[in-house]
Amino acid sequence: MEMAGLFPTAGNRLRLTATVTLVLLTFCFLWLFYDLYAYIAIKGKSPDSEAIGRLAGLGFPVRILLFISFAVLLLKAFRNGFKASLPVIITIITGTASVIAMFFDFAALDDIGNDYLVHGYRCTGEWFWLFGSLMLRMAFYISLALFIVLIMRSQRALTEASGLVVDEALFEATQWVGIVCGMTGVAFTVYAYAVLGDAALKSWLTWLMLFYCAVIIIPWLALVAYWIFRLATKTDRTVYDEKQRHDLAFSGMVTWLSSIPLMAVIMIINFGDESRATAHLWFPFYLFASLLIFSATLLTRFRRG
Amino acid sequence: MKLGNNIRRLRFEHNEMSQEELAVGLGVTRQTIHSIEKGKFIPSALLAFRIAKYFRKNVEDVFHLMDDNDISLSERT
Numbered sequence: 001m002e003m004a005g006l007f008p009t010a011g012n013r014l015r016l017t018a019t020v021t022l023v024l025l026t027f028c029f030l031w032l033f034y035d036l037y038a039y040i041a042i043k044g045k046s047p048d049s050e051a052i053g054r055l056a057g058l059g060f061p062v063r064i065l066l067f068i069s070f071a072v073l074l075l076k077a078f079r080n081g082f083k084a085s086l087p088v089i090i091t092i093i094t095g096t097a098s099v100i101a102m103f104f105d106f107a108a109l110d111d112i113g114n115d116y117l118v119h120g121y122r123c124t125g126e127w128f129w130l131f132g133s134l135m136l137r138m139a140f141y142i143s144l145a146l147f148i149v150l151i152m153r154s155q156r157a158l159t160e161a162s163g164l165v166v167d168e169a170l171f172e173a174t175q176w177v178g179i180v181c182g183m184t185g186v187a188f189t190v191y192a193y194a195v196l197g198d199a200a201l202k203s204w205l206t207w208l209m210l211f212y213c214a215v216i217i218i219p220w221l222a223l224v225a226y227w228i229f230r231l232a233t234k235t236d237r238t239v240y241d242e243k244q245r246h247d248l249a250f251s252g253m254v255t256w257l258s259s260i261p262l263m264a265v266i267m268i269i270n271f272g273d274e275s276r277a278t279a280h281l282w283f284p285f286y287l288f289a290s291l292l293i294f295s296a297t298l299l300t301r302f303r304r305g
Numbered sequence: 306m307k308l309g310n311n312i313r314r315l316r317f318e319h320n321e322m323s324q325e326e327l328a329v330g331l332g333v334t335r336q337t338i339h340s341i342e343k344g345k346f347i348p349s350a351l352l353a354f355r356i357a358k359y360f361r362k363n364v365e366d367v368f369h370l371m372d373d374n375d376i377s378l379s380e381r382t
Contacts, residue, residue: 168334241333243346305340 014080017073018151024066025148029141031059032134039130042112053113060106067099070144071222077151078169084176091147092173094140096180096219101133103215108133167239172302174223178295181220185288188216189281206280213284220291244302251298255290262289309371312342315360331355 038056042049074092082088108126115121192209231239240248266282316322324342328335333352340346341356348356357364 168336171334241337242349242352243337243340244334246346302336305336305343305345 014073014076014151017069017076018148021066021069021073021144022148024062024069025141025144027062028059028066028137031062032137032141035059036134039127039134042116043127053109056109060102063102067095067102070095073148073151074173075170075226078173082151082154082169084169084172085150087143087146087150089172089176091140091143092176093180094136094143096177097184098137098140099219100181100184100216101136103212104129105133107212170223170226171240171244172299174220174227175295175299175302177220177223178291179299181217182288182290182292182295185213185216185284186292188212189285189288193281193285209280210284213288216288217291247298247301250301251294254297255294258293259286259290262286307344307371308347309344309369310341311367311369312338312356315362315367319360327359330359 035056038052041052046052070091074088077088078084084092108129111126112123112130116123116126227239263282263286266285270279270282312327316324316327324338325335328338331338331352337346337348341348341352353364353368357367360367
């Protein structure tokens with residue numbers, strides 16, 4: 001009996017992962033429309049708000065499963081020679097933003113449950129966020145569907161596993177995720193400073209903001225962890241080639257040089273008044289700004305040659 | 306002074322080899338081959354020798370120095 005036939009090939013595993021992702025995507029797509037209905041019903045203070053909200057909450061674990069499945073699919077696709085083309089990059093960007101948005105959705109729904117339904121506050125910002133987040137999710141689902149179709153259609157043309165192709169595509173993907181996380185983080189810290197001001201000094205709010213900052217950087221950290229894992233498991237330690245190392249060094253220098261005037265501005269804002277919100281926000285801001293500059297410079301250098 | 310190269314010609318002489326095939330053979334990324342071909346990235350001596358060895362040529366058959374006149378001539382043509 002042919003033993004090789006008993007085990008799934010790399011191509012079959014990719015197809016299986018694509019199918020599982022497609023099934024989860026279908027569920028999530030339906031749930032998106034349910035969420036729209038739920039938000040409208042809760043906003044209208046429907047008497048069934050409690051039950052409607054509970055079912056909307058059940059959608060979160062399904063969404064988490066979809067994100068995990070998407071990450072596995074992406075890695076498998078790169079391993080099979082799939083290129084980081086424009087539709088793939090759009091899927092990575094909208095997917096990363098959707099992962100971050102999921103945590104903020106949860107927080108907004110929690111606020112609405114307490115402040116809107118119980119205490120009767122308006123919660124305008126929370127509603128604005130939730131409906132905007134639905135549009136972002138819709139964009140992610142559409143681009144993911146397109147990504148799956150591309151995988152299914154081009155599977156025959158894909159080459160067998162090549163470490164080099166994985167590195168190149170993943171290298172680019174890491175920078176795109178870095179840009180999205182960096183931009184989101186900078187926007188969040190500037191928003192926290194501008195809107196919350198000195199109220200951010202309240203300890204519970206400070207910890208909450210730092211928690212959100214940690215959430216924003218999770219997608220990038222996950223990819224970096226994967227890189228470190230590859231570096232640790234590769235015997236020859238040649239994860240990057242010489243041009244990539246050159247680009248990394250250049251981007252590091254640009255990031256360091258630009259961080260000096262950036263932090264000088266923070267120091268001037270904070271000068272002589274250490275009680276201001278920047279006392280807590282300077283580090284997350286520095287981290288996200290550096291990540292944004294580093295990833296954007298590296299991606300530009302890598303693509304332009 | 307600039308470093309010129311014949312990598313593109315050599316690739317086509319080797320069964321119209323793609324940049325990706327050459328990259329896989331050398332253990333570098335396709336972008337690196339693209340940048341070297343375009344003269345945007347100067348490879349290390351080690352990589353230059355490896356490229357030459359891959360095509361079974363001497364380094365000077367693959368890479369050559371171009372002075373400013375050569376550059377302006379090649380840009381005009």
